[in-house]
Amino acid sequence: MSRREIVEAGHPVLRERAREVSAEELSSPEIQGLIDDMIETMRAANGAGLAANQVAETVRVAVVEVRPDNPRYPYKPPVPLTVIVNPAIEPVDDDVERINEGCLSVPNLRGEVPRHMNVRVRYLDRDGVEHEEVRRGLTAGTFQHELDHLDGVLFLDRLRGIKRDLITRRIRKLQRAGRW
């Protein structure tokens, strides 16, 4: 296992739609090694999740884990390590709330993002076993955030109104200072 570099906003790979992984590919040393590296990288950065695009790989693979002592997200309920391959997601109902989000690829910025509170997620785990589960609340938000990455979407894209303007100004300021 080795830690990968996390690419930051501005890198074109974060805007690509990642491709599906075949069953044969999933069992390959390349993808299994990528999954190990993503887990290590997420844990080292105290992330709640990491999508393959964030380590510059365009395959539909993401990992999610919230440990009880996560310093970046002390308010998130714990989530056991979950490896997500070729996921699909759909809202179960119309319940939407704003969630305070950050992203390892968007340093120094947070925003309130509207997310579905109840979603059905279908995916394969790293052994190719199919899962279908309903995720709720902040955990539902985490899944939506990671699946967005696989479609080339960042949480910044989902900000609305004044907050979006404020964040855009702050990004320009950080860019001018060479910190973004």
Ligand SMILES: [Zn+2]
């Ligand atoms: Zn992210």
